[in-house]
Amino acid sequence: MSSHPTTTAHPPWRGALGQGLRRVASLAGFLLRWVLPLYVATEILVRTGALHWLSGFLEPVMGLFKLPPEAAVVVCAGMLVNLYAAAAVAAPLNLTPEQVTVLGLMLGIAHNLVLEGAIVRQLSDRYRRLTLLRIGLGLAAGLAVAWML
Amino acid sequence: MDALSQWGPALWGAAGEGLILCAKILAILAPLMIGYELAKAYGVFQRPWPRLRPALGWIGLGPGSLVPLLAGLFLGLLYGAGILIAMSDDQGLGRRERLALAVFLVTCHAVVEDTAIFVLLGGSALWMLGSRLVLAVGLTVVLARWWKRPGG
Numbered sequence: 001m002s003s004h005p006t007t008t009a010h011p012p013w014r015g016a017l018g019q020g021l022r023r024v025a026s027l028a029g030f031l032l033r034w035v036l037p038l039y040v041a042t043e044i045l046v047r048t049g050a051l052h053w054l055s056g057f058l059e060p061v062m063g064l065f066k067l068p069p070e071a072a073v074v075v076c077a078g079m080l081v082n083l084y085a086a087a088a089v090a091a092p093l094n095l096t097p098e099q100v101t102v103l104g105l106m107l108g109i110a111h112n113l114v115l116e117g118a119i120v121r122q123l124s125d126r127y128r129r130l131t132l133l134r135i136g137l138g139l140a141a142g143l144a145v146a147w148m149l
Numbered sequence: 150m151d152a153l154s155q156w157g158p159a160l161w162g163a164a165g166e167g168l169i170l171c172a173k174i175l176a177i178l179a180p181l182m183i184g185y186e187l188a189k190a191y192g193v194f195q196r197p198w199p200r201l202r203p204a205l206g207w208i209g210l211g212p213g214s215l216v217p218l219l220a221g222l223f224l225g226l227l228y229g230a231g232i233l234i235a236m237s238d239d240q241g242l243g244r245r246e247r248l249a250l251a252v253f254l255v256t257c258h259a260v261v262e263d264t265a266i267f268v269l270l271g272g273s274a275l276w277m278l279g280s281r282l283v284l285a286v287g288l289t290v291v292l293a294r295w296w297k298r299p300g301g
Contacts, residue, residue: 016190020183027178031171039167040160047159084174087266091170092163097271104267104277109256109284111263116226116255122234124244124251134255137288141280149276 031084038077038088046070046092065106066146067099078107079135080114098149102142110138170269177265185224194219194232208286209249209293213240217250225259245296249289257285 045051055062055069062069070093078086086107090100113131121127188194194216202212210218217236220229233254237247264278 012190013187016186017183020186023182023186024175024179027182028171028175031174035171035174036164036167039170040163043163043166044160083263083266087174087270088167088170090270091166095270097273100267100270100272101276104264104270104272105280108263108267108277108281112227119226119230119234120251120255122230123237123254124248126248126251130251130255133252137256137284141284145276145280 035084035088038085039091042073042089043092064146065102065142067102068093068095071095071099071103074103075107078103078111080112082112082115083107086111098146101149102146105145106138106142108138109141110134173269174266177269178262181261207293208253208289209246209296210253210289211242211246213242214246214250216240217242218253221250221254221258222260225262226254229258249292252292253285253289256288257281 042051045054051070051073055072057069058072059069062071065071071090074086074090074093077089086103090103095103113134117127117131120130124130201215205212205215205218214237217233217240220232220236223229224232226233237250242250260278260281264274267277268274
């Protein structure tokens with residue numbers, strides 16, 4: 001990373017502010033395009049009972065983490081897509097603060113595995129093992145905290 | 150079954166709640182993103198921060214991995230990827246050091262953003278962030294010791 005000496009008299013904060021605002025605008029676009037529709041879709045699936053019906057078979061597994069079966073969708077969204085997707089799906093579920101903490105820790109460690117895996121690959125050739133480590137560590141940490149809280 | 154007439158208001162309500170969630174996420178992250186650009190423009194990330202070096206050695210990392218570590222820790226793997234990969238290459242980090250860096254960062258990165266998203270939903274920052282930090286430091290310390298053992 002290098003600083004960019006500019007020939008114009010603009011102070012550095014101007015360019016930085018512009019760049020920052022562009023990042024914020026692109027995040028806003030992302031949130032509106034993905035998080036908002038996902039939130040509404042989940043709300044519909046929750047209200048119709050479809051989500052409960054679909055995820056019912058996962059009750060024994062999710063119960064280990066003291067989570068409702070519907071939270072399996074949050075875990076999938078977080079691990080495969082990202083934490084914004086997970087939050088959009090988790091918000092309509094009316095989870096307790098403890099349950100949000102368990103999900104936040106699990107997914108904090110293991111999220112966006114496909115895209116981030118591609119970046120880890122550039123850092124270390126053991127990226128496959130590192131991704132398995134994230135999944136194992138995330139699940140173990142979630143399990144431990146679920147029973148500690 | 151709900152009457153069909155209830156669906157319109159319910160959908161609008163959900164859309165409103167979804168918008169509020171988006172606005173909250175944006176309100177937390179906008180100052181961070183602009184702050185990061187300002188810090189970058191004023192060269193904060195180019196300072197070597199020598200006081201952190203002993204701590205780095207403890208987790209098996211050399212001084213060259215400080216900037217990539219900070220980039221990943223605060224910006225995350227995706228936003229920080231440019232700095233992370235470029236600096237790791239520039240500083241000539243060895244294979245082991247890159248692996249130690251990767252182990253730390255896959256466990257714990259984007260600490261502000263990731264934590265903020267779930268704090269908004271009611272999660273405990275202490276548990277979510279504290280556990281990740283402890284695990285990341287613990288794993289890298291174990292790895293550093295493993296490499297230092299005779300024959301390692």
